[in-house]
Amino acid sequence: MNVNFAERAHNHNWKLDPIVRSLLDTDFYKLLMLQFIWKNFPQVHVTSEVVNRTVSVKLAERVGAAALIEQMEHVRGLRFRKSEMVWLAGNSFYGTRSIFEPKFLEWLERDFRLSGYEVMEQDGQLVLRFSGLWTEVTMWEIYALAIVSELKTRSALAELSELELDILYARAKTRLWDKIELLRGVDDLELSDFGTRRRHSFLWQEYVVEALRAGLGDRLKGTSNTALAYKHDLEAMGTNAHELPMALAAMATSDEELRASQYKVLELWQQSYGGALLVMLPDTFGTTQFLEGAPDWVADWTGQRVDSKDPMAAGDEYIAWLMRRGRDARGKRLIASDGLDAEDIVRLVAYFRGRIRFSAGWGTLLTNDFRGCHPRGEDTLEPISLVCKLMTVEGRPAVKLSDNARKSTGPAEEIARYRRVFGSVAVEGALVVV
């Protein structure tokens, strides 16, 4: 009776349903790291690669290279919009104004570009390789991961009828709300959405973040997704990642320089951001050796993020270390971000209550938990462990040891050399779920 002719015609003719709709649709720490790289390493060349750690899932059978390239080219065609630039310049992040320098923002608006890339197929896996200036390569990480993740989602959704899709989302929403009800009971909860990279889809991440806010109020501290923070007046969360210590380590020319590089990163970061954003990520080459060998000023940093060690063990270790260094742990932050689910978060809040300011960075099991939701019982919508890792820096291999040997990256002989230099032992850690 009341047909919307324009909408109907448009819906039957659109060219692309974009996955990344804005350059802000990335983790906030990528922008902080981009400014850091732009400032300190504007001429360094790197390569990086998207890798699927869940080898049992043959990604190339689900995600077509043509669709992938179409989405990647769409991102390359995006520019920061005026209103987005105004927001980046005028907003306070972590209570600090003008975190981005005017010159950086000028460059971001005018000169920022994404590097070229290659798409290949190997053993049923998609390989996506980026190379160019570090400033051009680094931002690909989140865009590329989110694109691959959502294309995988779409290929699974395409098999389902309208009713089956309805059931699927009903189940996922039921699951989500059950988690929120569990977390509602925890008064001193602090959590953030860290789930951009492996999300089911952009719209699902947005739904999840809005549900969290409605259900948890200000116990939701923010989201790592800059576009969602902008759109929904949330705090943009995150500081830095393994990429930085890995790159500085790769550029080191001696074993001494290599060992020192992990603290050199912190020094440079502190210079770049003053007293703000001082959250360290000590597990790149093993947390224990990092803490033991750290100069005393490292204990003045605001906190640490735990990304590969058992969070309870890592928190205990950090608290004991702070005590030995004469610092009060109760003023420090401990952020867990490795494969958390709601039950883990409840346990961790209770475990650290009164000892350290714990907060949860909730990732894939927040934004892509469709386990058991498929209406035909298939596993095509379960999350996989997709990562984008730095491969080389100025032609030299990049390495991560991590506290969990399953998460280490780099050529075997380099991993061995790093282990020798850092004195880290290979700890076979927990199975990597996501």
Place this chain on the structure above:
Amino acid sequence: MNVNFAERAHNHNWKLDPIVRSLLDTDFYKLLMLQFIWKNFPQVHVTSEVVNRTVSVKLAERVGAAALIEQMEHVRGLRFRKSEMVWLAGNSFYGTRSIFEPKFLEWLERDFRLSGYEVMEQDGQLVLRFSGLWTEVTMWEIYALAIVSELKTRSALAELSELELDILYARAKTRLWDKIELLRGVDDLELSDFGTRRRHSFLWQEYVVEALRAGLGDRLKGTSNTALAYKHDLEAMGTNAHELPMALAAMATSDEELRASQYKVLELWQQSYGGALLVMLPDTFGTTQFLEGAPDWVADWTGQRVDSKDPMAAGDEYIAWLMRRGRDARGKRLIASDGLDAEDIVRLVAYFRGRIRFSAGWGTLLTNDFRGCHPRGEDTLEPISLVCKLMTVEGRPAVKLSDNARKSTGPAEEIARYRRVFGSVAVEGALVVV
């Protein structure tokens, strides 16, 4: 960008969101009984009442009389549409053509009217009373129950935010699909939707029926809802209800006539519908006495519906009775319709497999199972036990004993007289859930 101005303006201005959109939106057996009454008792006057058996729920606090009257008047203004009449005349029901006589259909289209009614409030309960010719009163039953049920739903929904509504329906859909998955495993399942009267809403009943068809294929035998059968090309299911034996009993002028009336109904029914639709409902005054005293031709009927006795006990009793009467139960039908849920259905199919042709008439727990789905944990969306019962026939009280004393209706002294006449004992049956 692309605002549908017409739709927006319409949505902000509509007068009524009707609950009953068509006179076909009723249980099919009401139409069969209407023809029966039109044919055999066109001048009889009756009264009937909507009663809420769940006294803990104060209906008047949730459902406003004005909204109720508005919906009732909407139904009174409806007429059978031409295409609906063509369908009633031309469709086969239970494999039989022309089940409705041309003269009846003519009357239905031209002269059918709904009686007047009173709306009152007593002890926090809504009382809805109908009086008039039986042909004018009888059809109110389903329209009125569905209206009260959906108005109660709407008052609960009005408390919820958009996100909470989304969670609510996600949970209800998850529940529904879990039930369907359970039933999918039962190959020789036969079930029908019997959930019109106490449904959550018309649209939810429609969703449920479509989901059942998608999930169970032709194991869904049909729906009692004539409008849904018409719209979705399903079989319209149902034959007759307690209303008929209750009315004939009320009209009996002696104890002998009273005792005989329960078989007189069957005789008249058989005359009206020939060999078709021969499903009896023996529990009106107690199943056991009904079967024991039945003339031999009653054992030739196609089957029975079990509406108040434990279905296993009732089925066993029926099978044993058929055997004593020299009939093969394997050719007969047993239809259970009292408060069934999916697990009950699975158990009953297994119990009667190979013994009798069992099928389930799935009612309120199909079309209104929102138990535990409320996003704030409230019980406002849980189904209640709403019934519409015949109160008087030609000024004499109408009585039902039932196999479950909790379901008996009528004045206490009349119930006592009926018990004496029928020799039925009061059996305190299962708690009435819905």
